[in-house]
């Protein structure tokens with residue numbers, strides 16, 4: 001079986017942040033500025049507790065000036081915090097969305113140039129989740145978690161400094177008794193978080209995949225039944241999401257231990273503080289500072305632990321995204337050679353299997369001279385489509401080579417290959433929009449004049465004129481408003497717009513009315529001139545017209 005790197009359900013999360021670095025690098029100045037703003041707003045918050053302590057001591061000492069000073073400082077700090085926090089959030093939201101936009105584009109680019117085998121080997125829903133939902137989690141991370149993480153880090157450090165300045169004894173108690181206990185709680189969470197979040201992400205992706213399958217199979221389901229069986233499969237995936245989510249919540253709940261510690265520490269500090277005041281070791285203001293600042297400390301720790309939970313999700317998502325980017329990083333291996341303008345297409349000793357040990361093609365060699373017309377014929381499942389995909393360079397053979405004008409297809413640059421050889425499949429891929437929107441998908445990025453020319457060259461002006469709005473007629477979702485034959489006509493116009501040297505056509509098997517069939521045949525006849533034509537021929541009339549036939553039987557040429 002051809003080598004395709006498959007995606008892992010729960011890829012390792014080690015080193016993922018480091019790998020995310022290059023995506024942040026282009027935005028580093030904006031990120032640094034936003035983080036600096038966050039740092040300043042955090043400093044403003046931390047300064048509030050000592051200012052309140054100062055106010056209490058001023059009141060007790062009857063120092064009115066000191067009290068006024070403290071009140072003004074409080075107002076300034078609160079305002080500064082508000083403005084700085086809002087500014088930082090705005091900056092980071094923009095940067096976060098920018099990074100994610102870049103990543104989404106990268107995923108789409110990689111997926112569009114990924115080997116067909118790769119796409120076929122994975123469920124659409126899984127790719128969809130990795131390319132959309134999990135990337136969106138990253139934006140959330142940059143927007144919210146990154147500044148919070150920094151904010152919490154700064155708040156914790158400054159709080160300890162503030163505490164130490166007021167009473168070393170009380171600070172020592174907080175640091176020796178409560179901080180280690182808080183760290184234990186965090187470690188308890190961390191021990192199982194990786195597994196729990198990984199399993200939940202995998203279950204979410206499986207459920208999305210089943211859902212996508214259900215939606216795309218809607219027509220087949222209505223015609224052939226089987227809704228109950230599909231629903232059962234979906235229910236299984238859905239239940240799995242529920243149970244993995246339950247485990248994630250259970251692991252996350254361990255962090256609630258932190259609230260318990262907060263209450264306990266406040267009580268201990270109050271008792272100790274009152275005693276220290278009674279022996280004149282500290283002032284009442286210091287006790288107030290301690291109670292307030294220790295709350296800050298625990299809130300910071302709790303914030304940190306919540307962030308850890310979020311980070312875990314982001315880490316899992318990042319690992320799954322990197323897994324996708326790695327698996328689709330084919331750019332390095334693709335060829336760079338230019339394609340000759342015209343040339344013979346020769347396949348030698350082709351072998352191919354989808355499943356290990358089950359060969360679909362065995363030792364196939366064919367020679368297709370410039371301008372030749374060849375039909376690929378054979379029973380259903382004999383390997384015609386597979387051979388056509390290999391001849392067009394969509395699949396890479398397990399053994400053997402396909403050369404165009406003497407150059408191995410895999411030495412050709414992707415864009416050259418796509419211009420040299422065009423495969424028009426039985427079911428032409430259509431997007432929602434107009435006929436013109438669908439023609440615009442041709443890699444030559446044709447304008448309206450080029451489209452009109454191609455339509456005229458293929459003798460299809462009458463057909464386009466008969467459409468309700470000509471080239472602007474809507475085709476419906478996935479081209480549903482056009483018949484199978486008309487969709488192939490679009491495929492042929494797209495091929496004409498590319499002007500390839502080799503045209504491979506998988507003749508539509510669906511019932512095509514005589515008029516459309518005639519149009520298709522006329523278009524193929526005009527399109528083939530000067531090119532090599534290969535037709536996977538299903539209809540007797542087509543087979544009779546073709547001068548050369550390659551008959552496949554059980555994966556070999558018979």
Ligand SMILES: Nc1ncnc2c1ncn2[C@@H]1O[C@H](COP(=O)(O)OP(=O)(O)OP(=O)(O)O)[C@@H](O)[C@H]1O
Pocket residue numbers: 120354355360378379380381382383384385386387
């Ligand atoms: N993506 C795939 N994964 C696994 N097996 C596949 C895949 N595509 C095709 N096959 C198998 O490979 C064999 C050849 O299939 P292929 O579609 O090439 O035959 P075909 O001659 O074009 O058939 P048809 O005329 O029905 O389109 C079949 O046994 C088919 O089941």
